[in-house]
Amino acid sequence: MLHYTGIAANGGIVIGPAYHYNRSLLVAEDRMLEPDEVAPQLEQFEYAVARSKGELEKISALAEHKAGKQGSAIFEAQSMMLADTYVLDTIRRRIRDEKKSAAFIVDSEYNIHQHFLQTSENPLLRERADDVEDIKQRLLRHLLEKQKWISKLDHPAIVVAEFMTPADAILFSRQELLGFATDGGGATSHVAILARSLGLPAIVGLRGAAAHIETNDILILDGDLGELFVTPDDDTLARYRERLMEIQSKKKIVAAKGKETEFPPETIDGKKIVVNMNMELISDEAIAEAESMSKIKSKPVRGLGLLRTEHFLSEYDEIPSETDQTRIYSDLANRFYPAPITIRTFDIGGDKFIGGGFREKNPFLGWRGIRISLDQPETHIEQLRAILRASARQNVKLLLPMITTVDELEKVMHYLDEAKQELRQNGEAFDENIPLGVMIEVPAAALHAPAFATRCDFLSIGTNDLTQYTLAVDRGNEFVAHLFDELHPAVLRLIAMSVRAAHARKKPVSLCGEMAGKPIALPFIIGMGIDEISVAPNRVQMISGLIRKLKYSETKLLVRKVLEESQTIPELKQTLFRFLHKRNLVEDFLTPVEIEMIEGYGK
Amino acid sequence: MIVRTVKVLNRAGMHTRPAAAIVKLASEFSSDFYINKDGFQINGKSIIGVMTLAAAQGSTLELTFEGADEAAMADAMADYFAKGFDEM
Numbered sequence: 001m002l003h004y005t006g007i008a009a010n011g012g013i014v015i016g017p018a019y020h021y022n023r024s025l026l027v028a029e030d031r032m033l034e035p036d037e038v039a040p041q042l043e044q045f046e047y048a049v050a051r052s053k054g055e056l057e058k059i060s061a062l063a064e065h066k067a068g069k070q071g072s073a074i075f076e077a078q079s080m081m082l083a084d085t086y087v088l089d090t091i092r093r094r095i096r097d098e099k100k101s102a103a104f105i106v107d108s109e110y111n112i113h114q115h116f117l118q119t120s121e122n123p124l125l126r127e128r129a130d131d132v133e134d135i136k137q138r139l140l141r142h143l144l145e146k147q148k149w150i151s152k153l154d155h156p157a158i159v160v161a162e163f164m165t166p167a168d169a170i171l172f173s174r175q176e177l178l179g180f181a182t183d184g185g186g187a188t189s190h191v192a193i194l195a196r197s198l199g200l201p202a203i204v205g206l207r208g209a210a211a212h213i214e215t216n217d218i219l220i221l222d223g224d225l226g227e228l229f230v231t232p233d234d235d236t237l238a239r240y241r242e243r244l245m246e247i248q249s250k251k252k253i254v255a256a257k258g259k260e261t262e263f264p265p266e267t268i269d270g271k272k273i274v275v276n277m278n279m280e281l282i283s284d285e286a287i288a289e290a291e292s293m294s295k296i297k298s299k300p301v302r303g304l305g306l307l308r309t310e311h312f313l314s315e316y317d318e319i320p321s322e323t324d325q326t327r328i329y330s331d332l333a334n335r336f337y338p339a340p341i342t343i344r345t346f347d348i349g350g351d352k353f354i355g356g357g358f359r360e361k362n363p364f365l366g367w368r369g370i371r372i373s374l375d376q377p378e379t380h381i382e383q384l385r386a387i388l389r390a391s392a393r394q395n396v397k398l399l400l401p402m403i404t405t406v407d408e409l410e411k412v413m414h415y416l417d418e419a420k421q422e423l424r425q426n427g428e429a430f431d432e433n434i435p436l437g438v439m440i441e442v443p444a445a446a447l448h449a450p451a452f453a454t455r456c457d458f459l460s461i462g463t464n465d466l467t468q469y470t471l472a473v474d475r476g477n478e479f480v481a482h483l484f485d486e487l488h489p490a491v492l493r494l495i496a497m498s499v500r501a502a503h504a505r506k507k508p509v510s511l512c513g514e515m516a517g518k519p520i521a522l523p524f525i526i527g528m529g530i531d532e533i534s535v536a537p538n539r540v541q542m543i544s545g546l547i548r549k550l551k552y553s554e555t556k557l558l559v560r561k562v563l564e565e566s567q568t569i570p571e572l573k574q575t576l577f578r579f580l581h582k583r584n585l586v587e588d589f590l591t592p593v594e595i596e597m598i599e600g601y602g603k
Numbered sequence: 604m605i606v607r608t609v610k611v612l613n614r615a616g617m618h619t620r621p622a623a624a625i626v627k628l629a630s631e632f633s634s635d636f637y638i639n640k641d642g643f644q645i646n647g648k649s650i651i652g653v654m655t656l657a658a659a660q661g662s663t664l665e666l667t668f669e670g671a672d673e674a675a676m677a678d679a680m681a682d683y684f685a686k687g688f689d690e691m
Contacts, residue, residue: 077619077650080626086649113651120657122616128654131619 001233004209006181007481008226009192011591012201013244015237016178018217018230019157020210021164033099041095045102048142052082055138077128082135087113103143110136158219162210164191179203179221181228183210184478193464193514195223197280199538203228205478224591263301265544267526271552274532275544276305276342278512286537287335293537294339303339305534306399306460306512307332309383310348319346319379325386333390340395342460342510342534343387344439345373345380347401364474369402374411384412384419391431399437399460404444406451412436413455437510441465446494449501459502461530463513467491486515487573489566492524496563499528510534519546519589520576520598524562527555546589554579570601604669605677610661612687617658621688626650628683634670636680647680 033041060075087109094105110132117129156176162183180195185204195202201223213219213230220229220240229236264274277290294300312320312328320328333341349360349368360366373380390396398416403409416436423430438445438452441462445452453459463486468475470491473484486492495511502509510532515521517535522543525533535543558579566572577598580586586595611617617625629636629648636647638656640663645652647666658664664684668677683689 077623080623080650081654084626084649084651086646087651113655116655116657120655122618122657122659125616125618125654125657128619132651 001236002209002212002230004206004228004230006203006206006209006226006228007185007192007478008223009180009185009202009204010195010200010223012179012199012223013240013247014158014178014201014221014223015240015244016219016221017155017157018160018181018213018215018219020213020215021159021161029101030104031101033101035099037101038096038099041102042092044143045091045095045106045139048102048106048139049082049088051142052135052138053079056082078131078135081131082138101143103140106136106139106143110139157215158221160210160213160219179223181206181209181213181219181221183207185476185481194280196514196517197278197286197536197538199536205481207478263296265547267547267550267552267555269551269553271526273526273530273547274303274510275540275547276303276340276510276532276534277537277540278306278534279304279308280311280536287332290537291335293540294336300336300339302540303336303395304332304341305510305532307341307343308347309344310346313346313348322382322386325383326389329386329390329396330392333393333396337393337395340397342397342399342437343390344399344401345370345383345387348372364468370400370408370412371402374408377415380412381415381419384416385423388416388419388423388430388434389428391434392429394431394433396431397435397437397458399439401439401462402442402465403438403452404442406448406455409438409452409455439465440494440498441469443470443494446498449498450505453502453505453507456507458508458510459498460510460512461495461498463491463495463511463515466494466513467515470494485569486513486518487521487576488569489562489572492572493563496528496559499530503529508532517543519543519585520573520580520594522546523550523555523558523579524576526550526552527557527559529556542589546585549583549585570598573598574601604667605673607666607668607677607681609664609666609681609684611658611664612660612684613690614660615690616660616662617653617656617688619654621690622650622653624688625653625680625683628679629676632670632672632676632679634668634673634676636676637667639665639667 056075056079060079091102091105091109094100094109095102098105114129114132114136117125117132120126156178158179158181159177160181163185164180164182177198177200179200180191180202182191182202182204183206185191192202192204201221203221203223203226206228209228209230217231220227220232220236222228222240229240232240264272266272277293279286279290290304291300294302296302309325309329312325329343347369349363349366367375373383384398387396387398391398400409400412413436420430420432435457437458437460438456439460439462440446440449440452442465446461446466449459464475467473467484467486467488471483471485471488473480475481475484499509508531509529511525511530512534516525516533517539519542526547533543558575562572562575566575577586577590580589613621626648637644638647638653640656640658643656645656647653656664666677666680668674668680670676
């Protein structure tokens with residue numbers, strides 16, 4: 001039995017076989033093809049070449065636009081290397097002659113060239129070996145990804161990986177999954193967020209565990225404590241089976257209690273807080289789940305507080321056409337009508353926009369979110385038109401990510417007017433007064449909130465990015481992830497400033513991000529007077545339940561106390577903890593790990 | 604068949620940019636084009652091949668041309684080498 005401890009990313013216990021997913025090394029299996037596989041393999045190879053070429057052209061054009069001829073030279077060279085007919089013909093011939101998979105031949109053929117370059121005495125040429133590697137990986141990605149996964153998982157399993165991208169996690173979500181365990185990532189990495197929205201137990205930051213786990217090893221994943229047991233002994237298994245039984249009987253009791261009859265939930269003293277849902281994942285299952293959660297007495301009332309449109313990119317592999325976007329957004333708006341849905345324009349990093357080969361030194365401070373949209377006005381206007389069409393029944397709000405300057409907001413307003421004008425001319429229906437909101441997720445936006453609140457219709461505070469940018473902590477970097485904490489006094493101050501700025505101008509404020517789903521933070525959120533929160537669908541019941549047990553007047557006092565007195569994170573958490581403790585809410589709403597950690601501060 | 608012996612003159616050697624230019628120039632002709640160095644022979648119309656030759660400043664290469672336009676191709680190529688790939 002091996003035992004590892006990582007960061008508990010989502011609670012729950014699961015026992016099951018492992019599936020070791022190896023993303024970092026795309027290596028092709030050495031396997032003989034059946035005679036009827038040769039032609040499809042050749043076809044796949046041509047497809048991979050075409051896709052890779054398209055990606056490189058995009059990157060090259062972008063690099064030239066951004067960095068001039070010099071900047072695009074490297075991608076141009078890669079394009080030429082990819083278009084090397086001598087090499088491509090050799091690969092085609094070898095697939096036919098050797099009857100091995102396209103991926104295997106690609107791997108082997110480029111390795112030969114790479115080896116020559118790596119052993120060169122000329123440092124410039126040694127660097128070129130990296131270009132060959134890039135090309136190889138790009139082709140392999142198109143040849144191996146997706147098919148590889150989908151063909152492999154034929155029974156429910158716990159996915160174990162060194163590293164996983166959000167796109168990987170989404171692919172996995174289509175399978176019968178039991179949980180996630182990854183070496184990398186912090187508690188708020190994308191994998192952790194996705195695990196929470198899928199309601200799957202997950203441990204991240206396991207540093208070095210994945211290498212010791214093989215597919216079909218039996219695992220116990222304890223997402224409450226962040227503990228992973230590999231091929232557990234009989235005692236451990238028995239202990240966990242007993243705990244699972246206990247949990248299941250408890251769940252039934254909670255489910256019986258948790259039926260909601262009123263929306264929105266209100267505090268004891270009558271303050272209403274709208275609790276909506278984040279859509280992290282846009283799969284049929286996720287939409288169906290959200291739809292059922294939306295309904296109270298068979299009417300949809302609970303809306304989507306945040307629809308992350310960038311996830312369509314993972315689904316479609318590229319930006320969907322205006323027609324597709326119109327169809328997707330309108331369909332969602334209709335399914336939830338009359339409940340509102342908030343559609344956020346693409347919040348992507350440059351890597352997702354132009355394929356895997358585009359790397360920035362500092363992506364979080366780089367080309368992403370609204371910056372990409374404003375640099376690609378045509379794509380942006382297409383999205384705005386699609387969102388506007390979906391707003392015809394007046395239940396759609398428009399939200400902009402990564403806004404840092406008023407200038408950016410004004411540019412979008414200009415494009416929005418343009419898009420409206422076009423739809424008007426075509427006689428297409430849309431909401432003339434579609435509410436336009438700005439995400440407060442960069443400290444600059446929070447500090448400058450009055451200017452934004454004056455110009456737009458609502459503010460939406462994204463606590464994940466606001467925390468990351470305020471504390472200068474990359475939440476996906478396991479070396480610093482422990483420094484990421486929304487309950488830092490500085491972050492709460494920025495949130496409070498934004499709320500005040502909005503309310504002074506009679507504009508509503510919503511809050512999305514992990515913090516909204518955390519019971520420990522909820523009294524503070526309510527006390528600030530936030531109008532709407534948006535949480536993962538599986539947190540809706542719990543958070544609504546807690547709202548009904550709080551008094552708004554008391555939470556307002558709590559906010560004052562926290563902002564005036566709390567100097568450190570432990571002090572602040574203890575104050576929040578004591579607030580819940582006095583009201584006997586700790587046992588029902590906090591996890592054992594949270595309780596243990598906060599009680600530990602006092603000692 | 605025409606055989607020419609050339610030298611790499613520029614300081615950086617036959618790195619990506621010149622390799623790309625050589626292949627581009629070669630693709631304008633229909634003749635077969637091979638580069639020989641230290642007993643290695645690579646296809647001169649393959650950029651990866653040309654790069655893997657790792658020809659540093661001062662290396663001597665043997666170029667062979669065979670086909671309908673071999674004479675014009677040999678002249679153009681020898682000329683490009685003589686100019687140090689426009690990097691001098």
